[in-house]
Amino acid sequence: MRPKRTTQRATYKEESDSDLEGSNHSNSTSELTDIKTDDEIHYPTIHLPTASEAAETEHLILVTAGELEAVDAEHRELKRRLDSVERKRNTMMDRFLGLKARLARIRTLPQEVLGYIFTFYMDDPAHSPWTLMQVTRTWRATALSTRVLWTKIMITSPAWQKSGSSRRKDGREVCGSTQQLDMALQRAGNESLDIQILLKGPSNYKYRKYSGKAVSAMINSLVSSRRCLKVHHLQIHGNDYSGLYREPSQEPLEFPELRTFYVTSLLCAEFTVKLSSPLRRLTKMSLPVPPYWKRDVATQFFEAMKRWLQIPTLAALSLEGRGFDDATLQELYEALTNAKHITTLELNDIYRREDVVVPVPVLRLPNLHTLALKKGFRHWAFDTPRLVNLTMEGKVVIPQGPAASNQFPLLSSMNIVYDWTTMDYLDHIYFPSLHTLDLSFTRKSFEPSDIMTRRIDLNPVVLRIRKAKFSTNTLTSWLVSMDLLEELVLEEIDVNYSLFDFLASYKMESSDLESSSVANESQLHCPRLVRLQVDLKGGSPAQHRKTKKAAKRAIKSRTTAGINVEKWMVRSPADRGA
Numbered sequence: 001m002r003p004k005r006t007t008q009r010a011t012y013k014e015e016s017d018s019d020l021e022g023s024n025h026s027n028s029t030s031e032l033t034d035i036k037t038d039d040e041i042h043y044p045t046i047h048l049p050t051a052s053e054a055a056e057t058e059h060l061i062l063v064t065a066g067e068l069e070a071v072d073a074e075h076r077e078l079k080r081r082l083d084s085v086e087r088k089r090n091t092m093m094d095r096f097l098g099l100k101a102r103l104a105r106i107r108t109l110p111q112e113v114l115g116y117i118f119t120f121y122m123d124d125p126a127h128s129p130w131t132l133m134q135v136t137r138t139w140r141a142t143a144l145s146t147r148v149l150w151t152k153i154m155i156t157s158p159a160w161q162k163s164g165s166s167r168r169k170d171g172r173e174v175c176g177s178t179q180q181l182d183m184a185l186q187r188a189g190n191e192s193l194d195i196q197i198l199l200k201g202p203s204n205y206k207y208r209k210y211s212g213k214a215v216s217a218m219i220n221s222l223v224s225s226r227r228c229l230k231v232h233h234l235q236i237h238g239n240d241y242s243g244l245y246r247e248p249s250q251e252p253l254e255f256p257e258l259r260t261f262y263v264t265s266l267l268c269a270e271f272t273v274k275l276s277s278p279l280r281r282l283t284k285m286s287l288p289v290p291p292y293w294k295r296d297v298a299t300q301f302f303e304a305m306k307r308w309l310q311i312p313t314l315a316a317l318s319l320e321g322r323g324f325d326d327a328t329l330q331e332l333y334e335a336l337t338n339a340k341h342i343t344t345l346e347l348n349d350i351y352r353r354e355d356v357v358v359p360v361p362v363l364r365l366p367n368l369h370t371l372a373l374k375k376g377f378r379h380w381a382f383d384t385p386r387l388v389n390l391t392m393e394g395k396v397v398i399p400q401g402p403a404a405s406n407q408f409p410l411l412s413s414m415n416i417v418y419d420w421t422t423m424d425y426l427d428h429i430y431f432p433s434l435h436t437l438d439l440s441f442t443r444k445s446f447e448p449s450d451i452m453t454r455r456i457d458l459n460p461v462v463l464r465i466r467k468a469k470f471s472t473n474t475l476t477s478w479l480v481s482m483d484l485l486e487e488l489v490l491e492e493i494d495v496n497y498s499l500f501d502f503l504a505s506y507k508m509e510s511s512d513l514e515s516s517s518v519a520n521e522s523q524l525h526c527p528r529l530v531r532l533q534v535d536l537k538g539g540s541p542a543q544h545r546k547t548k549k550a551a552k553r554a555i556k557s558r559t560t561a562g563i564n565v566e567k568w569m570v571r572s573p574a575d576r577g578a
Contacts, residue, residue, distance in 0.1 A: 114139070115146035130168050147189035155181065155218045156198035157211035172196060176214065178221045185227050192232040192257070195222070199265060200238030223253060231255050235262040260284040264320075272301060279308060284316040289332060289350075291323030302331045309339040320348035329379060333361055344370040351376030351395065360399045373398075381405040381428075392425050393417035400428040412436065418468075433484065434460040441468035458482070464489040476502045479526055487531040494537050497550035503529065504550075504557040524561055531567040535576060544572040 049057065109117070118132055129149040133140040143149055154169060158176030167174050172194075175181040185193075197215065222228050234255060253274045255261075259281055263272055265288065272287060285308065290298040308314065317339060319332075329352060339345070345368055364383040371384065372391040381401025387408045392398075394417065398406055411431040415438040418425075437460040459482050465475075472495045479485065479502070506523045534551075536544055551570045558565055 111142050111145065114142045115148075118143060118146055119148050144187070147187070147191045150184065150187035150189075151191045152194045152196075153181070153184045153188070154196045154198055155215060155222075156200070158214050159211055175218060178218055181218050181221060182225075185222075185225070190230070193227065193230050194233040195231050196235040196237070198237050219253075228253065228255055229257060232257055232259045234258060234260070235264075237264050256280060258282055262286040263288060272304065279311060280313070282308065282311050282314050285314065286318035286346075287320075289319055289321035289324075289328070291321075292325040292328045293323065298328060298331070302335050305335045306338050309335060309342070312341050314339070314341055316344040316346075317342050318346040318348070319350065321350050324350070324352045326352075333363065333380065336363055336365075339365060341367060343367055344372075346372040346374070347377055349375040350379070352379065360401055362401050362405045383407075385409060387411055389413045389415075390429075391415040391417075397425065397427070398429050406430060414438065416440070434458065436460060436462040436464075438464045438466075439468065440466040441470075459484050461485065462487040462489075464491075465493055466491040468493060470494070472496050472498050475499060479503075482526055484528060485526045486528050488526075488529060488533070490534045492535055492537040494539070495534065495547075496539075496543065497547045499534075500547070500550035500554035503532075504554040524558060524563070527563065529558075530563065530565050532569065533567065534570045536570065536572050538573075541572070541574070544574075548572075 118129075129143045129146075132143045132149075150173065152172040154172040154174045156174060156176060160174065160176060173180075173184045173187075175184055197219070199215065222231075256279070258279050261279070261282060261284070263286065287301075287305070290301050292298065309317070321328075321332075324332075329350075332350070342365065345365065360379060360381050362383050363380045366383075366385065368384040368387055370389040370391075371382070371387055372393075373396040374391070374393040376395040378395075378397045378399055381399060383405055385407070388410055390408070390411060390413070392415070400406070406429045408429060408431040412435040414431075414434055414436070416425050418439070418441040437458060458478070461484055463482070463485055466489075470490075470493050475490075475493075475495060476499065479488075502525055505525060507525060536547060539547075548570050551568065555565055555568045
């Protein structure tokens with residue numbers, strides 16, 4: 001409690017008045033007022049206390065200290081009890097809220113969190129926002145307010161909806177008119193767009209010119225609304241519509257933020273050359289090459305392609321052609337010489353039936369890591385010192401080029417899909433020991449030895465052979481030199497028990513084994529093989545049982561030799577459910 005100074009001043013006044021009246025205590029050296037024990041606090045006067053007053057004050061100090069100690073003890077006890085009560089209250093509150101949650105609605109996530117969950121759920125093409133909207137009203141509102149769910153749009157013929165087809169396909173909103181497109185763009189808001197143009201109508205639809213006109217109107221609406229500036233991914237499929245370009249847009253087709261651009265139809269080469277703006281952010285592109293009989297379109301196409309291939313962000317390029325002559329191949333070669341930045345190149349059916357003119361030109365791509373040649377190729381050699389993955393499928397052969405060409409010092413994975421040809425895929429290419437060799441054969445009349453004569457230096461770590469006419473003798477002749485092999489996969493290959501007898505046998509003769517004190521893993525064939533999967537093809541159940549018994553003997557022999565086998569699986573057609 002704060003001291004009451006008014007009482008002190010009154011005491012001073014009384015003392016001074018008594019002095020003026022001639023009090024008998026005027027000569028005393030000190031004077032103290034009476035010390036009260038109530039709530040009122042009295043400060044001493046300026047006079048020093050007498051001996052009796054000092055003794056009384058010391059006694060009061062001792063008494064007050066004892067009382068203060070008793071109050072402190074009571075305070076500590078009450079505080080301890082208060083902490084215990086607070087802990088009990090918090091426990092009861094948690095239980096109370098938990099019991100109320102049992103009767104509350106289903107646990108509700110914040111709308112933003114639920115929107116993120118919807119976004120990850122939409123990665124599956126089979127799902128769509130319409131599926132989410134059918135759960136509850138809350139989910140419907142969240143789906144409609146999550147803009148990123150509505151960025152995938154398909155522009156196609158209105159005939160699909162007239163035939164009763166759904167308004168959604170592969171997670172995309174199907175738009176058959178400018179009104180539907182405007183509604184889809186409003187739902188997408190300001191997010192980046194993924195547009196697919198499907199140039200295909202129902203098979204029984206007669207008015208194809210009307211379909212082409214409707215698609216043209218929607219493309220013109222997209223351009224005029226300037227929403228094309230938000231398109232990051234553009235795909236064009238189908239070649240069914242006539243009249244698609246009867247009413248071209250008055251404004252140029254500008255997609256400056258385009259990241260990926262896929263065109264699968266030769267009809268859309270005209271659409272491709274209409275792209276006027278530079279694609280500064282393009283990373284992936286797949287285009288059809290116009291045939292030689294469309295010379296005007298082909299000339300514009302190659303001019304635009306030369307500009308696009310100089311984009312530093314372009315990493316992957318896929319080209320598909322049909323109908324080449326010497327001039328078209330030369331223009332394509334000159335365009336590809338500008339692709340210094342790409343790391344992935346896929347060429348489909350870049351092929352001319354006439355004989356190859358020797359010497360063949362060399363295509364130099366210093367940063368190429370992955371090369372895929374499919375359906376047909378035999379016109380260029382390659383200078384790709386950083387090539388890691390090579391795929392050859394169908395009528396594909398890399399011809400012999402000048403010195404230092406077709407040298408792949410970093411090649412580690414090769415995938416060969418054999419078709420209707422007797423070419424040797426490995427005749428004119430040079431590479432070190434592969435890590436992965438993947439062989440698939442679609443024609444069953446030839447063995448791999450008929451198409452790849454240079455197998456003596458094939459010593460991969462992983463060997464996969466799928467669906468081929470591959471005898472056990474041919475396979476063992478390949479495996480005898482593969483000391484680095486760690487994984488062997490045979491899918492639907494007609495092999496028998498002799499393969500596993502080979503894997504359980506030793507390289508040394510029996511007389512040498514008797515003289516040797518220890519039979520270790522280095523004496524076995526394929527000493528590093530620890531993972532094996534064989535899917536048997538054909539044969540009777542008795543033959544399959546015999547082969548499986550041989551496989552068990554092989555794994556026992558290899559385990560005894562100290563090889564730590566990780567996987568050893570042999571399956572018959574009945575085991576696979578075939």
